[in-house]
Amino acid sequence: MEELEYVPGHYIVNQIKRPRLACTCCEAVVQAEMPSRPIPKSFVGPALMAHILCSKYGYHLPFYRQSQMFENQGIDLSGSLMAGWVGKCAKLLERVSDAIRDHVFEAQAIFMDDTTVKLLQKGNGKGKNKTKTARLWVYARDEKPWASGVPPAVWYQFSTSRSAEHPNRHLATYEGFAHADAYAGYNDAYRTGRVKEMACIAHVRREFFDLYQSAKQPVAGEAVLRIKKLYDVETQARHHPAAERVALRQEYALPIFDDLEVWLKDQQGQISRKTPLGKAIRYALARMPKARPYLDHGFLELDNNTAERAVRPVTLGRKNYLFMGSEAGGKSAAIAYTLIETAKMNKVNPEAWLAWVLERIQDHPANRMGDLMPRAYQDMIDAAARNAEAKSEA
DSSP, X not given: OOOOOOOOOOOOOOOOOOOEEEOXXXXXXXXXXXXXXXXXXXOOOHHHHHHHHHHHHTSOOOHHXXXXXXXXXXXXXXXXXXXXXXXXXXXXXXXXXXXXXXXXXXXXXXXXXXXXXXXXXXXXSSSOOXXXXXXXXXXXXXXXXXXXXXXOEEEEEEEXXXXXXXXXXXXXXXXXXXXXXXXXXXXXXHHTSSEEEEEOHHHXXXXXXXXXXXXXXXXXXXXXHHHHHHHHHHHHHTTSOHHHHHHHIXXXXXXXXXXXHHHHHHHHTTSOTTSHHHHHHHHHHHXXXXXXXXXXXXXXXXXXXXXXXXXXXXXXXXXXXXXXXXXXXXXHHHHHHHHHHHHHHTTOOHHHHHHHHHHHGGGSOGGXXXXXXXXXXXXXXXXXXXXXXXXXXX
């Protein structure tokens, strides 16, 4: 019989000793250098800092809850102190976030979306503090569905509004396809010709699915069934190389896609434009020509679900910490989400990886950030495990 038990974690205090030596000839005094630390002149170690970051942005524990948990262990760490550490740590880790951004924008196709977060606005002395709606933008790269072998990654950015200037700035260097919803703020980027739009069929399906669920309209149900046939082809194509995916789509998905478009046009002539079903059909017909590129390119997907999955951690987090305390806090959150969610996409323990990065990054060359990526860390762990296994067998 086996029983799983829990042994509470513990904290340690590392004492750093720096010997001083004096020269008997010239009386000069030298002292051993301070070891590299994530935040100079603070008492937080890299593993503790990684734990705080992952607790807040990976497991959605606000600082005040973490402070209570530390207090139960006899440790006095206030929420404001941890918030200050996170801000300083985010500036240090920004270069890793920038490297992830560069990796994302090297892709032939990306996935992008945005979601709301609350930003605290300080009161003017006449009333309570208020919040305004801000945004976190998501740009993801995931080539696992077409077996490219390139590590996935996701980059987040914070802004105080949903103005088109923000995605324009984010996409300033990107060239390729972008899976996205119908948000008009992306249009300026599309007009450059560098960014090519790839519409999301999941959004099209959602319109009909909601109508069928609420009103059981036969036309909506038929649309859902027809779209399902496209996804059935994608199930066959998943994890095949791009060329094979194109061949499957051309043989099986193209006739279904064409028939769906013709059928929707026929239905449009019979249904009032002002009804919810008429609006759903109109939306579908507007999006389908922009979804057609997936039939000719195996590195494209039928939907934007990769970006929507990347948005989900933010939606969970905002239910717990309620708002960003400042614009600087929003930027720190974007950096933390970038690192933690990229690690998760690569099936790497984000807390262990962040501790490893924070232990090294102060002294790491700025032009070699690729050596600190999650995949590089995991390769090192796997190599160490293989060596240990080989020694045990010898």
